[in-house]
Amino acid sequence: MSLRQVVVVGGSIAALTAVEMLRMEEFDGRITVLSDEEVPPYTRVPLSKGVLAGTESIDDIVLAPLSDDVDLRLRTPATALDIEAQVVHTPAGPVRYDGLVIATGARARRLGGPDQVERVLRSHDDCVRLRDDLAAASSVIIVGGGFLGMEVASTARALGKDVTVVDLAPPLDRLLGTVVGGRVRSVATQAGVRIVVTDGGVRLLGAPTPTGVELVDGTHLEADLVVSAVGDVPNVEWLAGSGVQLHGGVVVDHHCRVAPNVVAAGDVTVMSQGNGDLTRSPHWTNAVDQARAAIRALLHGDEAAPYRPSQYCWTEQFGLDVKLVGDLDPQGEPTVLDGSLEQGSALLAWPDATAPRTVIALNHHTPPAKLKRLLRPTAQARA
Numbered sequence: 001m002s003l004r005q006v007v008v009v010g011g012s013i014a015a016l017t018a019v020e021m022l023r024m025e026e027f028d029g030r031i032t033v034l035s036d037e038e039v040p041p042y043t044r045v046p047l048s049k050g051v052l053a054g055t056e057s058i059d060d061i062v063l064a065p066l067s068d069d070v071d072l073r074l075r076t077p078a079t080a081l082d083i084e085a086q087v088v089h090t091p092a093g094p095v096r097y098d099g100l101v102i103a104t105g106a107r108a109r110r111l112g113g114p115d116q117v118e119r120v121l122r123s124h125d126d127c128v129r130l131r132d133d134l135a136a137a138s139s140v141i142i143v144g145g146g147f148l149g150m151e152v153a154s155t156a157r158a159l160g161k162d163v164t165v166v167d168l169a170p171p172l173d174r175l176l177g178t179v180v181g182g183r184v185r186s187v188a189t190q191a192g193v194r195i196v197v198t199d200g201g202v203r204l205l206g207a208p209t210p211t212g213v214e215l216v217d218g219t220h221l222e223a224d225l226v227v228s229a230v231g232d233v234p235n236v237e238w239l240a241g242s243g244v245q246l247h248g249g250v251v252v253d254h255h256c257r258v259a260p261n262v263v264a265a266g267d268v269t270v271m272s273q274g275n276g277d278l279t280r281s282p283h284w285t286n287a288v289d290q291a292r293a294a295i296r297a298l299l300h301g302d303e304a305a306p307y308r309p310s311q312y313c314w315t316e317q318f319g320l321d322v323k324l325v326g327d328l329d330p331q332g333e334p335t336v337l338d339g340s341l342e343q344g345s346a347l348l349a350w351p352d353a354t355a356p357r358t359v360i361a362l363n364h365h366t367p368p369a370k371l372k373r374l375l376r377p378t379a380q381a382r383a
C-alpha cells in the first residue's frame, strides 16, 4: 500500500530527521508532526555545555526549520494510539495516519519525592531554570556521574562553582572504561571537582528545593543547588494499551519497525537483538541514523536495508573531547593506535587494532566517519 498521510510524533532530532528523510525519499503525501513542546525542534546537546554556560541561546540551538508543506503542531501531545483505527489521539482531537513514526524520546529520571522540586536537565526550560539557579549558587552537588552529570560538573566548575559529583561507581567508568574514565576524572579533579563514590542509593534532602543528599552510610552533603543526572525514562505512557510492545522503551526490530506501518526511532526505542536481548542507545547519532532507517523501512518494507547502529557517541567536558565508537565500557588496557594518554591526545582500541570492539579518540583529531570505519571490520564479522 502506498502511504498518503504520515504522522510523526515527537519534536526533536529523531522526528525532524524522519521528516527530512521522507522528503529525501520523495514521499509526496501529507506529513504531520505532533510535538508537546512550546518551541520548534532544537538540539539538546549544547544544553549541558554552551547554553548552560550562557554562551549560547535558544536561537543558536534551534534546528533547521521544517519546510512549509509540513504541518508542525506544537503544544500537541499524543495521548493515545489506536493501531487498528490508525489514529493518534491528542487533546485537540484525533489525527489519522497511514504511516506512523514514534519519536517521543525520553525525559529525565527523577530521584526525589512528590514534595521536592528537583533540578534536572533535559529540555530547554530545564536548562534556563538550572542556569538561573547556578548563577545564584556558590556550591552544587550533581547526583550521577555519567556523560550528562560530568558535563554539568564541567560547566559549573568553569563558572567558578564549588562542585561535588556523587555516584555509585567512579564516574564515567561504565561508559568509557577505567582507563579513559580514570583519565577524564583526573582532569576533573585537577580542575577542582570533588568526586564521592557511595556504596548505595542517595536520598535528596530538603523540600521543596533539595539542598543536600544523604548517602547510604548516613553522611549528609550540603550545597546551594542539587542537580539529578541519573539517566532518562522513555516517553511511552501514551502508548499504553495500544498493543505496541514496551520493554524499557518501544521495542523495534532490525528495521526499526514496531507494527505494520508503524516505526520508531531515537531515545524512545530499545532494539530487539532477536535472541531476547534488548539494547538501548540514547545518543544523538543513533537518533539520526535510526530515524533514516525507520523511514526507509516504512516506505520500502523488507527491501530496506536493516539498521546497523554505528555505535557512535561523544562527550565534551573539562577541555576534553571524547569520541567513542563501539561497545561502551571497554575492559582492560587498550592498544594505542596514535598519540598517548600522557600527552593528552590519543587514539585507543580495545581489545586490539585488528578487530576492535571499541575505539576512543581522546582529544584526537580523527573525524567521526573515520572512527566508524576503524570499527567496521568487526561489525561486518558479527553480521
Ligand SMILES: Cc1cc2nc3c(=O)[nH]c(=O)nc-3n(C[C@H](O)[C@H](O)[C@H](O)COP(=O)(O)OP(=O)(O)OC[C@H]3O[C@@H](n4cnc5c(N)ncnc54)[C@H](O)[C@@H]3O)c2cc1C
Residues within 6 Å of the ligand: 009, 010, 011, 012, 013, 014, 015, 034, 035, 036, 037, 043, 044, 045, 046, 047, 048, 076, 077, 078, 079, 103, 104, 105, 106, 107, 121, 122, 123, 148, 235, 238, 265, 266, 267, 268, 282, 283, 284, 285, 287, 312, 313, 314, 315, 316
Ligand atoms: C543536556 C543533554 C546533552 C546531550 N549531549 C549529548 C552529546 O554530547 N552527545 C550525544 O551523543 N548525545 C547527547 N545527548 C543525547 C541526545 O540529545 C539524545 O540522544 C537525542 O536528543 C535523542 O533525540 P530524540 O528525538 O530521540 O528524543 P528527544 O530529544 O527526547 O525528543 C523527543 C521529543 O518528543 C516530544 N514528546 C515526548 N512525548 C510526546 C508526546 N506524547 N507527544 C508529542 N511529543 C512528545 C518531546 O517533548 C521532545 O520534543 C544529550 C542529551 C541531553 C539532554
